[in-house]
Amino acid sequence: MARGKFNKRGGGPRFNAQSAEEIEQRNSRLAELDEQRALRRADSDEEEDGKDGDDKDKDKKEEEEEKKPEKIVHLTRKQREExxxxxxxxxxxxxxxxxxxxxxxRDMAKLAEVRARREAAQARAKAEQEATEAAEEERKKKAAAMGASSEKSGKNKEKSSEKKKKSKGDDDIPKLDKIAIKKMKPAQMKEALKLRGLDIQGNAKKLTERLVKYESERS
Incomplete structure (x- = not known):
């Protein structure tokens, strides 16, 4: 029995032909396989070529776009006005x-004018306050002076009144001379001193000196 030839191209199992019909079938099958393989190879090459072509076209277009000047944007009338x-x-x-x-x-001039008016108003208010304070101080001084004068006048009037009273009282009291006083006993001198509004404390000598002095000033 004859053996079929080994075909390495298909990579498939060995094919053992038994007759001329089988050999023909084998050859037909191999031819079909070769044709399919050739078609696949051709499709693959076309895809590679197409991909390379697309990439080249894309790169070329990008280069052309880069070389082009900036596009002029046309604005409408309203956009231009805006x-x-x-x-x-x-x-x-x-x-x-x-x-x-x-x-x-203009704004700066108005601001300066407002500032000037404010400063003038502040100066007037300060001057008025100082004048008011000065007037109040002067009034207090005058009041104090009038009070002091009134007090002094009152004291003078009081002294004058007391002097008049004393003078009038002295006129009612009998006048004693020095000899009469020295003859008086201490009890009598105390009564005379009390009548004249004088101190009655002390010994006979002190009482005598006090009464003699008073009587000497009456003359």
Whole structure:
């Protein structure tokens, strides 16, 4: 019995042909396998080529995009006006912060005027307070002076009254001379001293001296 040839290309099991029909079937099968293998290889190559082509096209497009100048954005009229307003407002704000606008100058002038009025009002209030305090101090001094004068006048009046009373009382008391006083006993001298409003303490000599002095001043 003849043996079939070993085919390494398929990597499959050995095929032993027994007849011409089997050999034909084997050859047909091998041809089909070869055809399928060739198709798969061709598809794989096309996929690789397609992938490489896509990558190349992508890289090329990116390079072209990078080389292109910036795209010009076309704004509408309203958008342009808004942009202009924003730019003008920013410029004015910057100028105002630097103190270069008329509005800033007017604001500073008003602020200075308000500050001046406030300072003037404070100065007036301080002057009025000082004047009030000075007037009150002067009033107190005058009141104290008047009180002292009144007190002095009262004391003088009191002294004058006492003097008058004393004088009037002395007139009612009989006048004693020195000889009459020396002849008086201590009890008599005490009575005379008491009548004249004098101190009655002491010995006979002290009582005599006190009464003699009083009587000598009456003359």
């Amino acid at each position: 942009k202009q307003k924003e730019a003008a407002a920013a410029a004015y704000r910057k100028k105002h912060e630097a103190g270069l606008t008329e509005e800033y100058k």
